[in-house]
Amino acid sequence: MKLNYFSRGFVSMFLLLLCSQMIFAQVTVMNTRCENLANPIGLDIAAPRFSWQLKGKERGIQQTAYEIEVFSGSPKGVRAWTSGKVNSDSSVFVSYKGGNLKSGTQYFWHVRVWDNKGKMSKWSEFGNWHTGLFEASDWKAKWIGGAADSSSEQPSPLLRKEFQSAKKVRSAIAYITAKGMYEAKVNGKRVGDAYLSPGWTSYNKRLQYQVYDITDMLRQGENAIGVTLGNGWYRGNIGFQGQRNYYGKDIGLLFQLDITYTDGSKATVVSDESWKTSTGRIRSSEIYHGEIIDNRLEQNGWELVGFDDAGWKPAISAAPYEHALVATLNEPIRKKEEFKPAKMITTPSGEKIIDFGQNMVGWVKVKVRGNKGDSIKIYHAEILDKSGNFYTTNLRAARQENIYILSGDAEEVFEPHFTFQGFRYIKIEGYPGEIKPENFTAITLYSDMKPTGEFTSSNTLINQLQHNIQWGQRGNFLDVPTDCPQRDERLGWTGDAQVFYRTASFNFGVNNFFSKWLKDLALDQLDNGSVPFVIPNVLGKDASGSAGWADAATIIPWQNYLAYGDKKTLLEQYASMEKWVGFMNTNSKDDLWNKGFHFGDWLFYRPDDDNDGRSAITDKYLIAQCFYANSTQLLINAASVLGKNTDVEKYTALLKKIKAAFNREYVTQSGRLVSSSQTAYVLALHFDMLPEALRQQAADRLSENISNYGDHLTTGFLGTPYLCHVLTRFGKTEQAFKLLMQESYPSWLYPVKMGATTIWERWDGQKPDSSFQTPGMNSFNHYAYGAIGDWMYRTIAGLDTEEGFAGYKKISIKPHIGGGLNYAKAVLQTNYGQLSSEWKVDAKGTTYNFEIPANTSAKVYLPEAPGDKLFENGKPLSTSTIKVISTEAGRTELLLGSGIYNLTVIK
Known part of the structure; x- marks a missing residue:
């Protein structure tokens, strides 16, 4: 049979389609990432790691091989590396293995895979990353500062520079950092969408810089750069001891703009003494105390071309930064949700209050019309008191107030720049005219971690608890894992971070967030291996070494590995892990660590009317020995993963001695512990301190203790995270459910019943009669007790990594x-x-x-x-x-x- 032209064409197309189906797998490569980020800009990592996901309609899809190609400059540029076909099922954290990468260069990559049926996928879409500055010599800019100001308010310096872009621009990459905080504009437009930059690191060890592609912001001809600086964590009020200038007295700017023109020529604009400086509308800016903005002093158009800066002074040449400048890997702080007023309130004392319905972290944007010189004060609080009045006593010395002074020019809009507040309510004073809800918008700020987890159930109170856990994390994951976001503290407490880590890793993608923070932990770790209470450490070298707090050095790296399979972070932190175990070992006698200061089972339930001794404080050295053993076990685990077999043998022998010392000191022959508290039994069981034959009876004693309290917990920060896990492990899951479902104090649902929208610092931050706990330590946004979320995900829903594996492979x-x-x-x-x-x-x-x-x-x-x-x-x-x-x-x-x-x- 002869085929006509069209028939032959149809058959050819059919055969081509059939052939392509035979060749290509029914799988698509998607969600390509470089170092956990989509198309990141500014990586100073010599061998970045690639990850991707597979998608297909069939069940049982497995990758058997991959191939990666990397190109420089463009997807059709010079090939920088090809992996060739690699027989591997790895699709997460696959390292670049090509030649040395160049500073300030964009690279493009794509990947294809072979499935378990031997079929090859199509190439993925191209991803890309832009390198940072690998060498100190890559920096051409100078550090500059604003004119000295002797006033106590320390108004924010303004720095500006006009420059010529003589040709058509192909690319323009800005590298910016500051001692303090900065906001930059080019031709009047804000650079990037990050806030409170450059973030908080251990500034006396390292400082992050950010990289921005501002190609679209430049124009051929005249251009203008304007940068505002703020005190931030660098020289502002920090810590609860009223200290200032912790890292230095002078704030400053480092700015470098690398321009490439379409003809291939290049130009660089840098911060130097040719810049001009003055001050403007931001008269004071403090993290704890808020901002004062005076619109009468606004220098209109100062960040635009043609502004008359004749009255401005030359920028001051500042001292160089003597420590490491590092690119930013973690997600920046960004504006996130917005809330309109849920309720307008006039309190019994006559205060004008707005309730936004959610305890949050960020600030309030205000719109207003008024006369020149009118002053508006916005105060922030988490809660109203028993009488319904505005309550700020628990803020301690933090004022949390923003003051806005009007210029009188039409409608004015105010919002802060270099501060943040923890609040649900605001009190308004001095507002001209009627206070209308449409003129107030609450805006949240937190590190822009990708949401990764949700838990829902048939119980509305449990669902609200999950909501509160997630909002506690949002509010306190502001570049560092703070304990609380409202009072004069807001520090990276190690104990809070470690107890909550596993829950945090379910709710949001926190790999980069914690990898960054752990680097500062290792840098701030003392030479003797002791780990400070807070990271970055602004409390001094004596504030270190507490069991359950310092163990963040071992617990978080290991749990980060379990959650993400991130072996690199485990390797980077291994020396720190070993140093911490070494500190405990050095300070032990006969393998017993029973010296030094310890917080113990912080903020445990303490019934005032109980006289039978059941709630006696858990022996702090018993707790210390348990964490000594646990950190040693985690070091063994890490050594095993990293192939450090000699260390595995060394620390396995040490662990045996630690547990033997525990049993000699704290356990009777029948298995009773010297402390009869829930936390004592929880830690002894969770960390396998007891011989196998004594564990079930110990679990029974724990269960009996809980029953004696009417199925209530009595644990604090260190016992609570493991309580329900231990009950489940020893066949008492229904009792764990009873604890979770308990609605009366002390319980997880008691604050929910009291109207909480975040996790409280104390089990009874607000008592049943609506009075408060001691105001010296009573945060209503404090995520530590939210660690129960881990049990909800891993036990109720059952999601976990298989034992012996990591990252959900x-x-x-x-x-x-x-x-x-x-x-x-x-x-x-x-x-x-x-x-x-x-x-x-x-x-x-x-x-x-x-x-x-x-x-x-x-x-x-x-x-x-x-x-x-x-x-x-x-x-x-x-x-x-x-x-x-x-x-x-x-x-x-x-x-x-x-x-x-x-x-x-x-x-």
């Missing part, structure tokens, strides 16, 4: 049904894609829904062994391709490849 899903819940669901965006676990109980039985991301697998443990009553999508499981591993011990164990699964157990 191998997944374990063990849902637990109880607590009167008939529904629960958790969703987690892993490095491989979306992972979820959902269960629902009704009269017919239990339904489970699971989603497993591509290039992973999951062992699923159902809490039933239903035999022929288990169905997938309405069909008997026996007809499914799902592999049943076992149906023993009253449960069913399944092996699931990637895909979406619906399973039902019929009663």
Whole structure:
């Protein structure tokens, strides 16, 4: 049979399509990232790491090989590296292995993969990254400062420079940092969307710079740069001892703009003595106290071309920064949610109050019309007192007030620049005319971490608890993990950070956030290995070495590895981990660490009317020994992952001695602990301090203690994170549910019932009669007790990494049904894609829904062994391709490849 032209064309197209289907896998490469970021700019990492995700319609998708190509300058530029086909299932943190990267250069990369059917994907879309400045000599700019100002308010310096861009611009990259904080504008437009830059590091060790592509902001001809500086953490009031100028007395700017023209020629604009300086509308700026902005002193147009700066002074040449300048890897602080007033209130004392309905961190933008010289004061508070009046006593010395002085020119808009407030309520004084809700907008600020986790259930109080946990994290993850965001503190307390880390890693992507903070922890660690209470350390070298606080040095790196599979951070922190264990070892006698200051089980429940001794404070040295053992175990774990076999042997022998010393000192022959508190038993059990034969009886004693308190907890900061995990481990999950569901004080739901929208510092920050705990330490946004979120994700929904694996490459899903819940669901965006676990109980039985991301697998443990009553999508499981591993011990164990699964157990 002869084919006509069109028939032959059709057959050719059909064969080509068939051939392409045979060649290419039914899998797409997506969500490419470089160092956890999408197309980052300003990386000073010599060998950045690439990650990607796979997507396909079929189940059980696995990667068997990959190929990466990297090009310099453009996707069609010079090839900088090709990996060739690498037989590997790795799709997370795959390192660049090409030649040396150049400073200030853009690189493009893409990847393709082969699946477990031998088929090759198409190339991914190109991602890119821009390198920072690798060498100190790459910096051509000079440090400059504003004119000295003797006033106590320290108005924010303004710095400006006009310059010529003689040709058409192909690219313009700005490198900026400051001692203090900065906001930059080019031709009147704000550079970037980050706030409180350059962020807070241990400034006496290292300082971050930021990189911006401002190509679209420049124009051929005249251009103008304007930069405003603020005190920030550098020289402002910091710490609760009223100290100032902790890092230095003078703030300053380092600015470098590298321009490449379309003809290939280059130019550089740098900060130097040719810049001009003055002051303007920001008369005072303090993190704790807020800002004073006087619009009468605004220098209109100062950041534009043609501004008359004849009255300005030359910029001052500032002393060079003598420590490391490093590019910013963690996500910047950005404006996030906005809230309009939920309620307008006139209090019994006549105060004008706005309730925004949510305790948050950020500031309030105000619109106003008035006369020249009118002064508006905005005060911030978390809560109203028993009588319904504005309450700020718990702020201690922090004023948390913004003062705005009007110029009288039409409508004026005010918002702060170099401060932040923790608040739900604002009090307004001096506002001209009627206070209308549309003139006030609350704006949140926090590190722009990617949301990764959600937990929901059939219990509205538990859902509000989850909301409060996440909002506590938002408010306190402001470049460093602060303890609280409102009073005169706001410090990176190590204890709070370590107890909350695992929960934090479910709610948001915190890998870069904590990798940055851990670097400062290692830098601020004392020479003897002791770890400060707060990082960056602004409390001095004597404020260090407390058990459960300093252990952030070991706990967070290890948990970061479990959550993300980030071996690089584990390697970078290993020396710090070892130094901390070494400090405890040096300060031990006969392997017993029983000296030094310790916070102990901070803010535990302390019933005033209890005289039988059950709630006695947990022995602080018992706690110290438990954390000594735990940190040693985590060091062993890290050494094993990193292939440090000699260290594994060394510290395994040490751990055996530490536990033997614990049992000699703190345990009777029958297994009773010298401290009878819940925390004592929780730590001893969670850290495996007791011989195997004594553990169950200890768990029974813990359970009895809880029952004696009417199913209430009595734990503080160190015992609370592990309490429900220990109960579940020893077969007492229903009691753990009772603790979670408890609504009366002390409990997680008591603050929820009292109207909390974040986690409180104390179990009874506000008492049942609406009076308050001691104001010296009573934050209403303090995330530590939110550590229960970890148990909700890992036990109720059951999402976890399989033991011996990290980063959700191998997944374990063990849902637990109880607590009167008939529904629960958790969703987690892993490095491989979306992972979820959902269960629902009704009269017919239990339904489970699971989603497993591509290039992973999951062992699923159902809490039933239903035999022929288990169905997938309405069909008997026996007809499914799902592999049943076992149906023993009253449960069913399944092996699931990637895909979406619906399973039902019929009663």
